[in-house]
Amino acid sequence: MPELPEVEITKRSLSKQILLKKVKNVTIINPKLRYNIRNEKIHSIKDKIIKKIKRRSKYILIFFNNNDIILIHLGMTGRFYFTTKNLKQLDTSFYNKNNIIRKHDHLKISFNKFDLIYNDIRKFGYIKKIKKKNLLTNKQLLCLGSEPLSNKFNFEYFKKKISNRHVAIKNLIMNQSIVSGLGNIYANEVLYLSKIKPTVNGCRLDDKQIKILLRSIKTIIKNAISAGGSTINNYYNSEGKMGSYQENFKVYNKEGKSCKRKKCPGIIKRAVHSGRSIFFCTHCQS
Template identity: 35%
Template sequence: MPELPEVETVRRGLSPFIEGATIKSVTLNRPDLRFPFPKGFAKRLEGQTIAHLGRRAKYLVATLSDGGVWLSHLGMTGAFIVNDEAMEEPSRLNPGDQSGKHVHMRAELIHPSRGRVSLSYSDPRRFGFMDLFAAGAANPYLDPLGPEPLSNTLDALYLAAAMKGKKGPIKTVLLDQRVIAGLGNIYVCEALFMSGIDPRRAAGSLSEVDIGRLVVAIREVLLAAITAGGSTLRDFANADGKPGYFQHSFAVYGHEGDPCPREGCGGVIERIVQAGRSTFFCPTCQH
């Protein structure tokens, strides 16, 4: 499933084509994805202008001209397709299945500078979903989320307070979206390695120094992944159909049995399972 950097690269790819565009028509080729499309989905979108395309955690969030929100989650194989437009680097966008077999939604837009833009959503496995929320309405997907890991809200003071008294392993706590929004399994493993923290440690046992290193590591890992265009596991691809390349920079994820890449360590990367997810770490240099 795409993690935060992958969703951010999709957002950056879509923004130049749809921000400021007016939705002229919407066609649904089936009534549902993972969940049914909301009632009146097409009619509620038609005539709206997409004022802004943002990202919250792993969701794409389009703010509409009436103040409402069009929320999308890509699931495992979801992809937005922009037709009849050359991709412009550093835009990145999963081109998906352009044969039409798995295209479940099509929207015709008019952009103020680009003219007609065709936006489609393809999802072979249909694990993605879309929803619409009126201006100011409660949002069960976004409202419970913790701070964005790249925002100023996530700092050592916040994280120390969030970890205080928690007995669960730090790896599991970091995956709790109520603590930090958008952190996924891959990047938590990488951030814990970068900060030298054992993923099995109780979250409440981290010192101020540990937490300071961890905050820095989370930012550095995510920013590096975004710069590289995300990480390809199974179906994610970037703007020109090529995979993201950050997976070539993984220090520990997927490297069970390999020598630890930290200079002078001499340890071997191990894999364990925590809360049903694979954890990769070096038991020698992560304490």
């Protein structure tokens, strides 16, 4: 599932290709996503120019010059790819290598020289059009907590949100209304870096641990973005490139391996907590 770094990389690769470009046509190939793509709504972006592209948490927002905004959530397996109008070129492009299964294409946005296609195998993603004037009251965006790399995500804010909670810290840092953008993979890595056991309750952390955790969240997210995100199963950016941060995983999917920390005799253990896998070192995160 794409988390903040993968969505940020997708946003950047989209920006490189489509910013300030005019939409020539919009074709719904298959409307069935988490919420159906609505033809009568999405068509208003035809002949409009893309003014800016932003990311908020795991959402991508594409702003058009008529004050329409397309809000995109990639769900579990959503991805974009480009095709050129020249079929020969298409055959040698990245999309063959990456095994895009075209029957999972949902939306085609055509520009002058290429098409941008949204593909989603598991159909948990969605694409919605909203009006700019409704942006601040949008249900999906309204409930989001601070961006992890923003100044608003600081010690005072974080402590207030977690220090009185009798809830496992891993669930708290994955709670999108506290800090937005972390999913299961990065939450596990962040807790390892912080030497905090995933199941310990938020109220049990002292100030020093909260500071370390805050710093670890920022570090891991920043490093993952620099590495182009992580490629696990389905994630490629819209230019078809893989991320490489998965090579830096210390605990995620490392069950049974020795802890990478110097002189730590611990073994990485996997358990299930709140219906999700947790990975942690039996020694330095005890």
